[in-house]
Amino acid sequence: MSRKRAPVVVGWFTEESADGDREGGFRLLGTRCSACASVFFPREDVFCRNPGCPGRELTEVPLSPRGRIWSYTDSRYRPPAPYVSDPELEWQPRTLIAVELEAERMVVLGQGAPGVSLADLAIGMEVEAVPGVLNEDADTTWTTWHWRPTGTRGPAEETADATGATGVKA
Amino acid sequence: MTADVAVLGAGMHPWGKWGRSFVEYGTAAARAALADAGVEWRDIGSIVGADTVRGGYPGYVAGATFAKALGWQGARVASVYAACASGAQAIATARAQILSGLADVVLVVGADAAPKGFFRPAGGDRPDDPDWLRFRLLGATNPAYFGLYARRRMAVHGDTLEDFAQVKVKNAAAGALNPLARYRKRVSAEEVAASAVVADPLRLLDICATSDGGAALVLSSMEFARRHGAPDPVRIRAVSTVTPRFPNTVLDLPDIATDSAAAVAPPAEPFRPSIARAAYEEAGTGPEDLSLAEVYDLSTALELQWYEDLGLCEEGEAAKLLREGATAPGGRIPVNPSGGLASFGEAVPAQAIAQVCELTWQLRGTAGERQVAEARVGITANQGLFGHGSSVIAVR
Incomplete structure (x- = not known):
């Protein structure tokens, strides 16, 4: 039985087409105020948060696909719920990367792609947003975004987080 | 005023x-x-x-x-x-x-x-709550953010793991003198270095407990x-409870991203320094007048950050201030003479009040073995999740 793929949050990143085609590439999605051009991620859809702007019209905009590492760390201990991990499996540390997007002038946090370790990272290094799997349950593969250094080649097909619900090694 | x-x-x-x-x-x-x-x-x-x-x-x-x-x-x-x-x-x-x-x-x-x-969000399925989302999407605990800030300081200001450890050494020595502290044992830099990494580069003894x-x-x-x-x-001469100004360009708990500064230039003064400045202005005083400071050392590296945000030194000079002993007992501006969160652990709604209790005893001259000589002006500093600034100035 195959699981359906679903984004863990709707509207934060581009979704894959049924045949896995990633035409145009994977992108984080924010919104831009049509009045003042402020960009928001996570998206704001109703009111602009610029205190000097009365804007009410916010349109979806893809964020820069690449940025540079502002800082990074890892989680050596199993995070509590609602993070999902299999308590039966030994916890494997996961990197967390804060990435500065030049055009948007903002920093966006994300997990490092599976297999990315601290030793692979440095402040200022270029990374790209790639599609990833957060966890899988009985009928759903929950998808998310990951950051991956552009100078390294990760696994061709991302599978479930090596520390996650399935225990599938990337 | x-x-x-x-x-x-x-x-x-x-x-x-x-x-x-x-x-x-x-x-x-x-x-x-x-x-x-x-x-x-x-x-x-x-x-x-x-x-x-x-x-x-x-x-x-x-x-x-x-x-x-x-x-x-x-x-x-x-x-x-x-x-x-x-x-x-x-x-x-x-x-x-x-x-x-x-x-x-x-x-x-x-x-x-x-x-x-770890502190964790309240239960339930709440995808509209940024605090819930950072755990669900990223497993980003509070120490993970502390790790990000610490790594950034190392890269930008040249702080070292030894500097971070020395904050713990200082605060543990102060806490050993405080009968109200949870941890009353001196700690060596070697013990900090030997403790388990929680969120690289920070170790267990760099991060405050929950109490x-x-x-x-x-x-x-x-x-x-x-x-x-x-x-x-x-x-009490000032209580600063300010919020950030848009765009807030320093990643704050529990956010997944900062505001964008693409359309509006960031404020000249980031959030944390603005918390202290509001307190100084309300009190009609400044960092040069302080006898002591009680700051929110959720991590050792964050204590150093507060030195700069309170104006105790220039940006990037915090580790130097620590190394000089200026923030130790007997120094120019003792920081966390109570022992700080390093010695107390955090009891969330009590902690900012406890900071003012310590100022009170210090300013009365009744702080016993940890008394700061001739204390006349004290400041507390703290920052609550979601954009809550907090700083209190007390005088005698």
């Missing part, structure tokens, strides 16, 4: 992991503060509780619970929540009531019985203090 309010009494329940109810800690602290003030509970006109959150709403963990435990006597009640800044907002609320003439004498109480392990504890203050108008026979009390 605004008018002063008097600190008539300060009291705390020792920090620890006692396994009892927060009501007991808060009531013990309140009784200690009332006894210290020489004020009867029945004469308190208003009680303000600093809340914590259980299951998504403060409920029981709020002001009226303490009023009931002390014995209902009809006092006006307020309950405030601002995450780690809850205690400062409780003080701000009490102060506003006093300065507006709504109350002469107010009891402020905060207490918590902390859960074991049980309670703290309380009796605040009054200066006129009440005079009538009460306290003509020269410690005075």
Whole structure:
């Protein structure tokens, strides 16, 4: 039985087409105020948060696909719920990367792609947003975004987080 | 400048992991503060509780619970929540009531019985809550953010792991002298380096624990203090409770991203320095006037960050200030003479009140072995999740 793929949050990143085609590439999605051009991620859809702007019209905009590492760390201990991990499996540390997007002038946090370790990272290094799997349950593969250094080649097909619900090694 | 309010009494329940109810800690602290003030509970006109959150709403963990435990006597009640800044907002609320003439004498109480392990969001499926999302999507615990900040300081300012460890060494030595602290043992840099990594580059002994504890203050108008026979009390001269300015370009808990500065230039002064500046302006004082500071050392690296944000030194100079011993006991500006969160662990709604208890004892000259000589002006600094600034300036 195959699981359906679903984004863990709707509207934060581009979704894959049924045949896995990633035409145009994977992108984080924010919104831009049509009045003042402020960009928001996570998206704001109703009111602009610029205190000097009365804007009410916010349109979806893809964020820069690449940025540079502002800082990074890892989680050596199993995070509590609602993070999902299999308590039966030994916890494997996961990197967390804060990435500065030049055009948007903002920093966006994300997990490092599976297999990315601290030793692979440095402040200022270029990374790209790639599609990833957060966890899988009985009928759903929950998808998310990951950051991956552009100078390294990760696994061709991302599978479930090596520390996650399935225990599938990337 | 605004008018002063008097600190008539300060009291705390020792920090620890006692396994009892927060009501007991808060009531013990309140009784200690009332006894210290020489004020009867029945004469308190208003009680303000600093809340914590259980299951998504403060409920029981709020002001009226303490009023009931002390014995209902009809006092006006307020309950405030601002995450780690809850205690400062409780003080701000009490102060506003006093300065507006709504109350002469107010009891402020905060207490918590902390859960074991990482702080975590309230239960349920809440994808519209950024605090829930950062755990669900990223497993980003509070220490993970502390790790990001620490790594950034190392890269930008050249701070070292040894610098971070020396913050712990300093604070543990201070805490060893404080009977109210949870950890009363000196710690060596080697012990910090040998502790487990939690969120690289930070280790267990770089990060504060979560604790049980309670703290309380009796605040009054200066006129009440005079009538009460306290003509020269410690005075609260400023309480800063400011929010960030758009665009907030420093990644803050529990956010997944900063604001974008693409359309609007970032403010000249980031959020944390603006918290201190608002307090300095309200008090008509500045960093050069300080005798001591109690800052929120959630991590060792964050204590260094506060040195710069309080203006104790220039940006990037914090590690140098530490290495010179300026922030150690006997130094130019001792920081966390109480032992700080490193020695206490965090009891969220009590912690910012406990900071002011320490200022009170230091400014009275009754801090015993950890007394800062000739203390005249003290500042506290803290930042609550979601954009709650907090800083209190007290003088004698």
